[in-house]
Amino acid sequence: MATHKLLLLPGDGIGPEVMAEVRRVLAVIERKGLIAFEIDEDLVGGSAYDVHGKAISDEAVAKAHAADAVLLGAVGGPKWDGVAYEHRPEAGLLRLRKDLELFANLRPAICYPALADASALKRELVDGLDLMIVRELTGGVYFGEPKEITDLPNGQKRAVDTQVYETYEIERIAEVAFELARVRGNRVTSAEKRNVMKSGLLWNQVVTATHAQGYEDVKLDHMLADALGMQLVRAPKQFDVIVTDNLFGDILSDVASMLTGSLGMLPSASLGAEDPVTGKRKALYEPVHGSAPDIAGKGVANPLAMIASLAMALKYSLGKPDLADTLDRAIAAVLANGYRTGDIYVEGAKRVGTAEMGEAVAAAFDKLLAA
Ligand code: IPM
Ligand code: MN
Numbered sequence: 001m002a003t004h005k006l007l008l009l010p011g012d013g014i015g016p017e018v019m020a021e022v023r024r025v026l027a028v029i030e031r032k033g034l035i036a037f038e039i040d041e042d043l044v045g046g047s048a049y050d051v052h053g054k055a056i057s058d059e060a061v062a063k064a065h066a067a068d069a070v071l072l073g074a075v076g077g078p079k080w081d082g083v084a085y086e087h088r089p090e091a092g093l094l095r096l097r098k099d100l101e102l103f104a105n106l107r108p109a110i111c112y113p114a115l116a117d118a119s120a121l122k123r124e125l126v127d128g129l130d131l132m133i134v135r136e137l138t139g140g141v142y143f144g145e146p147k148e149i150t151d152l153p154n155g156q157k158r159a160v161d162t163q164v165y166e167t168y169e170i171e172r173i174a175e176v177a178f179e180l181a182r183v184r185g186n187r188v189t190s191a192e193k194r195n196v197m198k199s200g201l202l203w204n205q206v207v208t209a210t211h212a213q214g215y216e217d218v219k220l221d222h223m224l225a226d227a228l229g230m231q232l233v234r235a236p237k238q239f240d241v242i243v244t245d246n247l248f249g250d251i252l253s254d255v256a257s258m259l260t261g262s263l264g265m266l267p268s269a270s271l272g273a274e275d276p277v278t279g280k281r282k283a284l285y286e287p288v289h290g291s292a293p294d295i296a297g298k299g300v301a302n303p304l305a306m307i308a309s310l311a312m313a314l315k316y317s318l319g320k321p322d323l324a325d326t327l328d329r330a331i332a333a334v335l336a337n338g339y340r341t342g343d344i345y346v347e348g349a350k351r352v353g354t355a356e357m358g359e360a361v362a363a364a365f366d367k368l369l370a371a
Contacts, residue, residue: 003036004318007067009044009060012089013291014301014354015073021303021358022071022310025327028366035318040067044096045075045089045291055092061099069317070096070284071309074291089291097137100282102270103169104176105135105249106312107288109236109256109266114335118261118344121233126259131239132184133256134177135249137270139169140199142246165199165245170206172273177243178215185240186218191225191248200225203245229255253288262343263289264302267309269316283317285309295342299353302341304331307361330365 006026010019029035042048042060049055055075064070075089083089096102111119111129119126144162152158174190181188190207192200204222211220223231225248231238232252236259244252257266266289272282287305295301308331315324339360340349352360 001033001036003038004068005066006037006039006313007060007063007070008039008041009064009070009072010041010047011043011045011073011075011092011291012047012077013074013293013296015045015075015291017296017299017301017354018287018303018306019071019073021354021361022306024358024362025307025310025365028362028369029323032366032369034323034369035320044072044092046077046080046083048092049080049083049087049089054087055089056095061096064096064100064284065282068280068283069313070100071306071313072096072284072286073306074287074289076291077293077296079293093286094142096284097270098143100284101138101272102282102284103136103138103273104173104271105133105137106176106180106269106271106316107133107135107249107253107256107266108268108312109133109253109260111260112265112332112335114332114338115261115265115344117346118340120258121236126236129236129259130184131236131256132180132241133249133253134173134180134241134243135253136165136169136173136243136245137249138246139165140246163197163199163245163247165202167202167206170203171210174207174210174243175215176271177241178211178218181218181241187221187240188218189221189223189228189239189242191223191228191242191244191252193225193248194222195224199245207243225252228252232256232259257288262302263305264341264343265305265308267305267312269309269312271316281317283313285313285317299355300342301354302343303354303358304341304361307331307358326368327361327365330361330368333364333368334360 010016111126116123116127141163144164192203194200257263270284311324311327314320
């Protein structure tokens with residue numbers, strides 16, 4: 001059996017707590033002899049800064065390059081508020097995305113039937129929701145230069161961020177969206193602000209042109225990003241795949257998370273280009289939620305987004321879509337049995353902590369595998 005290299009980067013805040021539950025699920029997979037793993041762990045974010053004076057070490061980045069999949073918990077927290085901008089915890093994550101060229105960020109928002117009442121929206125709006133946000137992850141205003149604050153002669157300051165996209169960056173993310181749509185609902189909605197931004201205009205044109213070059217079988221719509229935000233909370237089930245830039249994707253995926261009941265439920269995959277020789281993609285998997293410093297260390301964080309991120313790794317990096325499916329079903333079963341962390345708690349449910357939730361998923365997974 002081939003050995004798969006996994007790099008675990010638990011990070012800060014609740015990151016280590018939710019990563020411990022991934023370890024529990026990995027142990028089930030190993031015990032059953034389904035995959036052989038070579039698991040390494042390293043630091044990222046504030047925890048890396050505390051040791052190395054920067055948000056990720058070169059050694060950890062090298063390990064990430066060599067891994068079949070990287071699993072990351074979360075980065076950041078008030079402890080590092082005073083740290084120099086280039087060393088802030090988020091810089092570690094952004095460096096990984098950029099260095100590994102993980103341009104395609106897949107953020108599925110699925111509303112488990114058992115959670116439809118935990119959403120801020122009415123049950124009928126979200127029950128059965130299954131959409132996928134495809135967020136461009138290595139371009140746009142996150143990385144565009146110049147990016148600076150300068151002093152003006154009048155004593156004021158001037159801040160600049162640069163929103164910039166080139167044709168190839170839009171083309172490749174559009175292709176990912178169309179390919180994904182084909183194995184889902186076959187519809188793509190592209191979001192930008194072409195009414196005020198040149199980058200939005202180019203985005204719109206390139207997505208349209210890419211569609212015309214071999215993806216006409218997929219239904220394509222364009223929506224202004226603000227209108228899409230509104231539609232996401234008005235009638236979210238109208239969407240299948242949403243493709244958008246780095247910043248709009250960041251915001252819209254947080255919105256989408258609340259449709260599913262909690263930010264604690266959303267996994268994500270960040271993928272690079274397919275290697276023409278090996279067919280492999282560099283990949284990093286992380287929950288959409290942050291480090292939640294307010295509840296860190298209390299054992300109450302929801303580990304489901306982190307565990308669902310492992311499911312995405314099984315599907316997209318480890319060639320085990322069936323195992324991914326089984327793990328997703330284990331999560332659904334545990335929710336159906338009434339297990340709830342605080343963020344998704346409803347009256348009458350069984351309130352559990354991080355470890356108890358992880359144990360329940362691992363046990364359900366084990367049972368489904370035996371069936
Ligand atoms: C996310 C996060 C990151 C982002 C932060 C931590 C830099 O919010 O993955 O959505 O803005 O991309
Ligand atoms: Mn975000």
